[in-house]
Amino acid sequence: MTQRKYHALYKSGELRERAERLNRRLAECDICPRACRVNRLEGSGGYCRSGKPVRVASSCAHNGEEPAISGTRGSGTIFFGSCNLSCVYCQNYQISQGHVGLFERVDGRGLARIMIYLQEELRCHNINLVSPTHYAPQIVEAVCEAIPLGLDIPIVYNSNAYDCVETLAMLDGIIDIYLPDIKYASDKWAAKFSGAKKYVRHSRLAIAEMYRQVGNMVTDGEGVAVRGLIVRHLILPNRLSGSEDSLKWLATALSREVTLSLMAQYYPCHNAGNEPLLSRRINAGEYSEVVDIMEGLGMGNGWLQQLDSAEHYLPDFQREGHPFSR
């Protein structure tokens, strides 16, 4: 059994204490930058429409993540219901905004059992928490429950970066790999297309905190990530994702060594067809412009998704079984 930082936090009692502190914050929720101040212990009236029980849309071994995350046996992915953003182009809109399909509602113990299933039965390399921000307290509680059951694989926090530094500080030593998006360099576009105020400031503070905690990506002998920060950047049409500004910020405020996953899979899902600026895929010129910027900044660590990859990555959460199978 690999000894992880979260084991030491569990043994010292710190993990349980953090779970309790985070749980208390649900009574007047300020878990994410929205600070809705609703009582999630008694209802689900905040922006994310999530109460105390955790809604799980799907859990599976996912082979479509970055190679260092999927490895050879897949990433043990848990897709949570709801989100604290409402992107008009969200490819997971069925579960993040639409609430279609059957959600499993679980408590901390139930979420722990899913983690153990992914580790023991599916032999996944890691636990990959997708859209975890609004469930940070429940996740810490679940890790507390899962450790006595044998949890010992890395935990991946796969978020939109609209996270609070105060909440992330509670995850220090629990999360091994941070996998945030950097979606915009403009608050105007973040507000218009994702319903987020001050996304640029919040996301940059959050990513800097993630980097402080875990540093650059470290892999094992098989090239599978065991620790570190991997930043995803989805190129939007018409330069809406502010790629130049965001990549420059990453290279200067963090490091040129930061692992970057440049994503070309943008597809006008959900309501994007109603937004003229977002109603098409990116073109070859837009793609190569961002690749040139990345190379010009000397950012050589990571992955470049090919331009024709959109269809390979669109999930369907209404399908029986695996959302990414065909």
Ligand code: SF4
């Ligand atoms: S986690 Fe949900 S309820 Fe809490 S502040 Fe964020 S959006 Fe509001």
